[in-house]
Amino acid sequence: MSIVWCGIIVCSIIYGGISGNMEQISSAAIEGAGAALELIFGIAGVMCLWCGIMELLEQAGALQGLARIMAPLLRRLFPSCRGNTELTQAISANAAANMLGLGNAATPLGLRAISLMDGGKGKATDDMCRLVVINTASIQLIPTTVAALRASAGCATPLDILPAVWLTSILSVTVGIGATALLKRWWPD
Amino acid sequence: MTSFTAWVIPCLIGAAALMAELRGVDVLPAFIKGAKGGIRTSFKILPSLVAMLTAIHMLRASGLLEALVYALSPLLTAMGIPEETAPLVFIRPLSGSGAMAVAAELISRYGPDSLVGRTAAVTLGSTETTFYTASVYFGSLGIKRTRYAIPAALCADLAGFVGASFFTRLLMG
Numbered sequence: 001m002s003i004v005w006c007g008i009i010v011c012s013i014i015y016g017g018i019s020g021n022m023e024q025i026s027s028a029a030i031e032g033a034g035a036a037l038e039l040i041f042g043i044a045g046v047m048c049l050w051c052g053i054m055e056l057l058e059q060a061g062a063l064q065g066l067a068r069i070m071a072p073l074l075r076r077l078f079p080s081c082r083g084n085t086e087l088t089q090a091i092s093a094n095a096a097a098n099m100l101g102l103g104n105a106a107t108p109l110g111l112r113a114i115s116l117m118d119g120g121k122g123k124a125t126d127d128m129c130r131l132v133v134i135n136t137a138s139i140q141l142i143p144t145t146v147a148a149l150r151a152s153a154g155c156a157t158p159l160d161i162l163p164a165v166w167l168t169s170i171l172s173v174t175v176g177i178g179a180t181a182l183l184k185r186w187w188p189d
Numbered sequence: 190m191t192s193f194t195a196w197v198i199p200c201l202i203g204a205a206a207l208m209a210e211l212r213g214v215d216v217l218p219a220f221i222k223g224a225k226g227g228i229r230t231s232f233k234i235l236p237s238l239v240a241m242l243t244a245i246h247m248l249r250a251s252g253l254l255e256a257l258v259y260a261l262s263p264l265l266t267a268m269g270i271p272e273e274t275a276p277l278v279f280i281r282p283l284s285g286s287g288a289m290a291v292a293a294e295l296i297s298r299y300g301p302d303s304l305v306g307r308t309a310a311v312t313l314g315s316t317e318t319t320f321y322t323a324s325v326y327f328g329s330l331g332i333k334r335t336r337y338a339i340p341a342a343l344c345a346d347l348a349g350f351v352g353a354s355f356f357t358r359l360l361m362g
Contacts, residue, residue, distance in 0.1 A: 001327060001335045004320070008244040016251035024250040032246030036239040040231050048227035053205045055223025056216060060209040100197060108230050111329050118330050129338040132326045136282075136319040137345040143314030149293055150310055155301035161311050164360050168315035168352040176345030183337035 043104055050105035054093060067092045077134075077177070078127045080117055087116045091131065101140045110135050126184060133176040139169055230329065237328020241320060245283050254279050270354045273305045277312050278350050282319035282343065289313065307361055312353040319346055 016025040057063050067074075067085065070092040074081045081088045090113035097106035110131065117128050124132075143165055150158035209216050248254060258276045265275045273295060281288040292309040299305040319342045327335050 001324065001339065002333060004339060005240060005244055008248050012244070012247040012251035012253055015253040015256065016247075019252050019256075021250060021252050025247050028246040028250035029243050032243035033239050035246065036235060036242040039238060039242070040235050044228060044231035047231050048224035049202075051227035051230070052220035052222075052224035053202055055219050055226075056205040056209040056214065059214040059219050060205070060212045062205070062208055100201075102198070102201075107325065108227055110326060111230055111234075114326050115330060118332070122332055123334040124327065124332050124336050124338055128326075128332070129336055129341060132323050132335075132338045133341045133345060135326065136317045136322045136342040137349065138315055138317040140314065143310075145289070146292070146310045146314040149289070149296060149313075150301040150306075153293075153296045153301040153306070158301070160361070161307055161314065161357070164307070164311045164353065164356040165314045167356045167360075168311055168349055171352040171356075172315060172345045172349035175348035176341055179341035179344035180337065183341050187336040189336075 046104040047108055050097075050102065051108045054105070054109060057093075058089070063089045063093050066096055070095065077130060078117075080125070080127045084116070087113060090116060094131075094135070095139065098135065098139050099141045101142055101144045106135070123189075126180070126189065130177065130180045133180055134173060137169070137173045137176040139173055141166070233329050234325045237324045238321075240328075241324040245287075245320070248283065249280075249287065265350075268351050268354075269358070270350055271305055271308055273299065274308050274312060274354070277309060281312065281316050281350075282346050283321075285318040285321060288318070304358065304362055308354050308357045311357045312350060315353055316346055316349040319343065 012025060013022075016022050054063070064085075067089040071081070071088050074088055074091055078087075078091060081091065090109055094106050094109040094113055097103075097109055114128055114131055117125055117131070119125065142159070142162070146161070146165075147158040150161075206216055206220075209219060254276070257279055262272055262275045265278060266272055270278065276291050277288055277295075280291055292313045295309040296306040301307070301310070319339075323335065323338060323342060327338070
């Protein structure tokens with residue numbers, strides 16, 4: 001992550017310097033920092049809403065039910081789930097929120113899951129990497145934002161892309177999981 | 190479809206409240222306890238978000254993204270990705286709002302039912318803002334050594350871009 005971050009900044013400065021975009025880069029850096037705070041203000045309320053709803057679902061026992069259904073699959077993907085009900089619940093709720101297209105609900109749940117995996121060593125475990133990869137690969141059943149975008153452009157059947165979206169999602173999640181299994185060899189724990 | 194998706198969020202909120210009430214949970218204090226956790230999480234991810242967004246805004250302002258698209262578009266075309274949607278390949282993992290703007294522009298310029306418009310929509314709908322997600326997840330715990338998470342996530346992204354172009358052409362071309 002650090003290398004990626006430094007790389008982006010250094011490459012931007014070098015390229016911007018050559019092409020004479022330094023002024024834009026200078027103001028963009030300040031803008032970007034401000035945009036982060038704006039983004040947090042924008043999503044903090046929704047994050048609170050979903051965290052509150054999840055607490056209700058948990059106390060009502062709904063998350064436990066969901067976790068039971070998904071446990072066999074999750075134990076296979078995430079060995080640290082074995083014997084850890086709290087983690088199984090968090091991951092299954094994260095996956096369910098992702099599939100429903102509730103990104104803002106999925107984030108706090110995924111963050112809870114990854115914090116339950118953390119051993120405090122400042123290093124990502126195999127399960128953490130896999131959780132992040134699955135969350136970056138998108139497993140949304142109904143891409144509502146895109147559908148709205150198409151509808152607003154005058155499309156009468158904005159959801160006719162669903163089969164293509166599902167096949168693509170299955171492909172990318174499978175490749176992502178496969179890549180974690182393969183790349184593990186070059187980055188030993 | 191808009192009527193269906195409009196039901197999801199309200200019903201989920203209603204169902205959660207009702208289920209908890211029926212199970213004898215003290216609903217409002219429970220909700221507030223959960224919501225407090227949301228505030229903590231939001232502010233815990235702020236520093237890593239500042240880092241990521243600063244870098245990404247600099248990258249976008251430098252013009253490097255356009256240069257990369259230009260330089261690599263023959264390679265992407267060879268993988269079956271239409272020339273018009275090539276910018277999405279670079280902007281999608283970095284910036285959600287940026288990718289949204291690019292896709293919206295393609296959809297309105299080529300039409301939502303054109304191959305380009307559909308490929309853009311499928312690409313947007315089946316991929317995520319990888320760097321944002323990864324920096325939020327790892328940043329919330331202060332994890333510096335992310336090992337193979339980013340390379341593996343980028344493999345999944347690449348599969349998503351190629352797959353979106355392929356399946357769109359196959360099913361709707």
